[in-house]
Amino acid sequence: MKLEPFYLIVDSAAWVERLVPLGVKLLQLRIKDMEERRLREEIRAAKAICAAHDCTLVINDHWRLAIEEGCGWVHLGQEDLATADRAAIHAAGLKLGLSTHDEAELATALAASPDYLALGPIFPTILKKMKWAPQGLDRITEWKRRVAPLPLVAIGGLTPERLPGIFENGADTAAVVTDILLHPDPEARTREWIEATAPWR
Numbered sequence: 001m002k003l004e005p006f007y008l009i010v011d012s013a014a015w016v017e018r019l020v021p022l023g024v025k026l027l028q029l030r031i032k033d034m035e036e037r038r039l040r041e042e043i044r045a046a047k048a049i050c051a052a053h054d055c056t057l058v059i060n061d062h063w064r065l066a067i068e069e070g071c072g073w074v075h076l077g078q079e080d081l082a083t084a085d086r087a088a089i090h091a092a093g094l095k096l097g098l099s100t101h102d103e104a105e106l107a108t109a110l111a112a113s114p115d116y117l118a119l120g121p122i123f124p125t126i127l128k129k130m131k132w133a134p135q136g137l138d139r140i141t142e143w144k145r146r147v148a149p150l151p152l153v154a155i156g157g158l159t160p161e162r163l164p165g166i167f168e169n170g171a172d173t174a175a176v177v178t179d180i181l182l183h184p185d186p187e188a189r190t191r192e193w194i195e196a197t198a199p200w201r
């Protein structure tokens with residue numbers, strides 16, 4: 001399966017409304033700490049906008065709501081995966097993306113039959129405190145060798161300037177939060193990302 005090379009991660013339907021119409025084709029809704037009723041509304045709104053713009057929507061963490069709302073993709077970390085009902089996810093036809101940060105997590109993730117694997121953090125990230133040191137570019141090459149033919153998503157500290165290094169070392173997709181959402185002009189930066197990823201589309 002070929003995965004879109006630009007993977008935008010946002011934390012609200014409002015961001016989806018702002019940025020997806022610019023031409024984003026793969027988007028993750030990553031919302032932490034929200035009560036279920038509001039979360040469901042956010043998912044519904046994001047789903048409608050993505051459907052209208054032919055953008056693949058991935059729901060982070062909330063696999064039950066993703067099933068109930070008829071979404072197509074879910075992204076889970078290793079702790080999420082340990083408590084998720086994989087049979088229910090599979091039965092609902094949801095595609096699955098999984099995080100990996102080290103060898104043990106890679107083995108666990110590969111055994112769960114994912115549709116893509118993510119490796120991070122490639123560079124230092126300010127989004128969240130992580131116990132793993134930056135993986136660096138060589139690690140991408142090693143991970144690609146181990147996960148192929150599954151698509152490999154690189155995440156953590158990515159910028160348009162860093163994309164050639166990511167893709168030349170074997171990543172199929174570059175995921176981003178901070179470089180776009182904290183940019184003074186998120187719309188312009190999103191367009192830069194779309195253009196910068198064009199050679200790998």
Ligand SMILES: Cc1ncc(COP(=O)(O)OP(=O)(O)O)c(N)n1
Pocket residue numbers: 028030060061075076077078080097098099118119120128153155175
């Ligand atoms: C594409 C992608 N890669 C990694 C993550 C991180 O997932 P996880 O380890 O579960 O951490 P949280 O994002 O849930 O804090 C991701 N969301 N997306």
Ligand SMILES: Cc1ncsc1CCOP(=O)(O)O
Pocket residue numbers: 119120121122124125126127128155156157158175176177178179
């Ligand atoms: C959730 C996550 N998992 C690995 S790095 C990361 C954060 C990446 O985001 P940013 O693009 O803000 O560095």
Ligand SMILES: [Mg+2]
Pocket residue numbers: 060061075076077080
């Ligand atoms: Mg998670």
